[in-house]
Amino acid sequence: MGFLLRLARQWVAGEAMDDAIRVAKEANARGIEAVVNHLGEHYREKAPVEATVREYLQLLATMRTEGIRGEVSIKPTQFGVFIEKEYALSQMLPVLDASKADGRVLWLDMESAATTDDTIWLCERLLERYGRVGICLQANLKRTTSDLERLIRDRARIRLVKGAYKEAAEGAYRSRAEIDRAYAEHLGTLFTQARDFAVASHDGRMIDRALALAKEHPTPFEFAMLQGVRDPLKAELVRQGHRVAEYIPYGPNWLPYFTRRLRERPRNVMTMARSFVSG
Numbered sequence: 001m002g003f004l005l006r007l008a009r010q011w012v013a014g015e016a017m018d019d020a021i022r023v024a025k026e027a028n029a030r031g032i033e034a035v036v037n038h039l040g041e042h043y044r045e046k047a048p049v050e051a052t053v054r055e056y057l058q059l060l061a062t063m064r065t066e067g068i069r070g071e072v073s074i075k076p077t078q079f080g081v082f083i084e085k086e087y088a089l090s091q092m093l094p095v096l097d098a099s100k101a102d103g104r105v106l107w108l109d110m111e112s113a114a115t116t117d118d119t120i121w122l123c124e125r126l127l128e129r130y131g132r133v134g135i136c137l138q139a140n141l142k143r144t145t146s147d148l149e150r151l152i153r154d155r156a157r158i159r160l161v162k163g164a165y166k167e168a169a170e171g172a173y174r175s176r177a178e179i180d181r182a183y184a185e186h187l188g189t190l191f192t193q194a195r196d197f198a199v200a201s202h203d204g205r206m207i208d209r210a211l212a213l214a215k216e217h218p219t220p221f222e223f224a225m226l227q228g229v230r231d232p233l234k235a236e237l238v239r240q241g242h243r244v245a246e247y248i249p250y251g252p253n254w255l256p257y258f259t260r261r262l263r264e265r266p267r268n269v270m271t272m273a274r275s276f277v278s279g
């Protein structure tokens with residue numbers, strides 16, 4: 001596990017909150033906002049959910065005392081949505097209140113398609129209490145066209161991603177070309193109908209398209225990328241005057257996140273193995 005953690009460190013701040021705060025400070029120093037996530041998912045018992053709530057409250061308190069610019073992003077299955085969605089909502093409310101006290105956005109990650117309806121339900125309930133709530137939508141899901149319209153109407157903030165979960169063919173686009181086409185279409189919708197959204201991709205073509213749309217339809221938005229990915233591009237976008245956010249995950253449960261990142265970019269396995277052997 002020690003070996004794997006060293007490999008995972010490219011994308012994961014570390015196992016402790018201090019690691020996330022350090023990486024968030026470094027991001028802030030580079031002109032980048034932090035979006036911090038405490039790793040953990042698929043909880044089916046209340047004890048880990050309630051520990052997660054305490055962790056986020058401590059995290060937000062530390063972000064305040066350390067003067068971190070940024071937000072937190074939470075996963076519905078780490079707040080107990082598999083136990084019951086009403087229970088998950090009750091567990092999210094203290095985190096919503098703490099985010100609200102500092103005027104921070106509360107982001108909801110989007111997990112596999114089995115949780116999409118409940119995640120939208122949670123987002124809408126949270127929005128009834130606080131206007132600065134964001135939700136991730138995935139271009140690989142066919143339903144996203146209508147979810148996007150609905151959530152723009154709700155005035156939710158949208159983080160548009162390609163989607164990190166393998167989904168059944170009937171509800172999802174599987175080819176890269178189809179997913180890219182959907183992503184580009186949703187970008188058009190966001191730039192013409194929404195504001196305060198996040199273009200969350202490392203794909204130069206999608207970023208160029210967003211830059212072109214931003215010229216044609218000026219509206220407040222940000223670019224969002226993962227920790228450890230495309231740092232020179234982040235710096236260049238900051239230099240051009242764009243708002244850039246970095247998603248910073250931390251915590252002992254980093255293995256599923258690490259596995260998703262490796263699956264996306266198998267060539268990283270070779271690069272990391274090589275640098276490990278030589279270093």
Ligand SMILES: Cc1cc2nc3c(=O)[nH]c(=O)nc-3n(C[C@H](O)[C@H](O)[C@H](O)COP(=O)(O)OP(=O)(O)OC[C@H]3O[C@@H](n4cnc5c(N)ncnc54)[C@H](O)[C@@H]3O)c2cc1C
Nearest residue numbers: 109110136161162163164200201202203224225226229247
């Ligand atoms: C801020 C943020 C939050 C996210 N939240 C969620 C979420 O809640 N739910 C979810 O399902 N998914 C989430 N994701 C992950 C997302 O769905 C994708 O799996 C992931 O971002 C990869 O897609 P991509 O758009 O970067 O394009 P890809 O198609 O993976 O990559 C396209 C191109 O980007 C460039 N690129 C990609 N990685 C690198 C790299 N390491 N180094 C150099 N170039 C690279 C390459 O040119 C590559 O060809 C999030 C992503 C980000 C950035």
